[in-house]
Amino acid sequence: MDLSGRFGARSGNGVPFREVTGLESLHLGGGDEFRQMVLPENGGGFTALLELPPTRAVELLHSSSSSSSQATLHSVGTLTFPSNPILMERAARFSVIATEQNPNGNISGETTTSSVPSNEHIKTEPAETETSDQAAVEKQNNRCGKRKDFDKKVKSSTKKKSKSSEENEKLPYVHVRARRGQATDSHSLAERARREKINARMKLLQELVPGCDKIHPKRDRFWWKDEDQSVLWGPSNCKLSLEESFDLQIQGTALVLDEIINHVQSLQRQVEMLSMRLASVNPRIDFNLDTILASENGSLMDGSFNGTTMQLAWPHQVMETEQSYHHRQLQQPPPQQWPFDGLNQPVWGREENQDHGNDHNSLMVGSASLHPNQVKMEL
């Protein structure tokens, strides 16, 4: 059948699969991979999802045109999927309901995944009540984009298979897609994928920002707002009562965000202060320093001269030219090809200092400890 032929193989033939590599890389990576991925060969789909809404319209058109022929497949269970009540029951059967909102939903099948299927079950209700075409197309778009990404995150294969058993007749393609029956719409899938991404990045941020590690013991979870739902979604299946879990997780997220904001603000303030300090130094220095350093040919890099001479030599170097500097009592190093200027030394010195906890004179310690070869390699 046309559907199976097109999607059964899941080889990335169809339009939605073009986002595969992009999404994979996005999921796995941090900032760098994201940047690479922003200019992918399959630029249309994924970048549209992440960039401006106007581009999203293009994606919508594209996916809807491709999906129009496979209405059953793409319809994510809200509009054209015929067995809504069956799906509800299926979802109820296979999702873990952790909330009291769903009395029907006391479900067997504790998922093995760490995601929150219960929330997705809740999502099915509002999702099923939506009837606007736009929303459905939007969901389709989300789903197309996030489908592969979502697949990667699937952790419970049993759930997949059991869920797909019913839909398999109509959607042979489904079995690779996790939680499709449970969620019954692309929206929650997309939300889940989005949340995983956010949490991955928040973890990276936590490592970058000092002081985030000790904020909360359960810091591996982050809770984010969900524009279209009434419940706050989280990444994991909460075993606590819902209020407790909400409070804890929200505190975690809010605190981490606070830390991040503080860190960024402090860095910005440091930049301001440093520029003020530099400006208040002798004006000749702040503008000429760099040129002098640039013309400097690596005499600073000599690891063999001692610190005092360095200290004496430094102010003279600022005022004098490079030639006079070389006349100092430093052993002349072999002329080295420093594409960079002498600043490299203090920069490294600073790093060395931080390692050794010596803030005294970054130039001296750094220069004394580094060998020219070493520094050159690090260049």
Next chain:
Amino acid sequence: MQPTSSMKEEFLQKWQMGLQIYRPLIDNTSVSERRKAIKLSADVAMASLRRGTTCWSRALIQKTATEDNFLVRQMLSGIKAETLINKKLPKVMCHRKIVRRSKKILRRRKSRSAIEEVAAKARKLVNKKTQGLRNVVPGGEFMSNDVLLIQETLDYIVSLQTQVNVMRSIVDAAEAGSER
């Protein structure tokens, strides 16, 4: 990811280039003018490290272009300067306000169960924090989704760290020199 040496080098080179543009105007003796010159050139240098791939860098360049167009043009000559300077950032901000207002109007009365109250509070708190983050990161208002915001913040923090490290070492060197 921490600032790498190549990033620092590149930043310093670009910053020097920016400062040299100001060198003929060295008679702007006021400290604040010099500070502004230093800071602007440092900002543009930091933003140009990313070559326009990130949202914050574009926003930062546009911001400094409003203050000193000439500097930006000079510094970015050769790295698609014109496109960066002239490109208008998307006006997503307007949309969000309108959407927010209409959501308030259309908000239906739901049953205020305990869960929903907690969820609403949590949502508000997180929203407030993300809004705070948007205010701090340049161009944050134009990042429509949280994923992008976090991504940009990550990159921005690393670049800021680079900038601070390099500037600090220069300042230390200069001050050590001037003390003698």
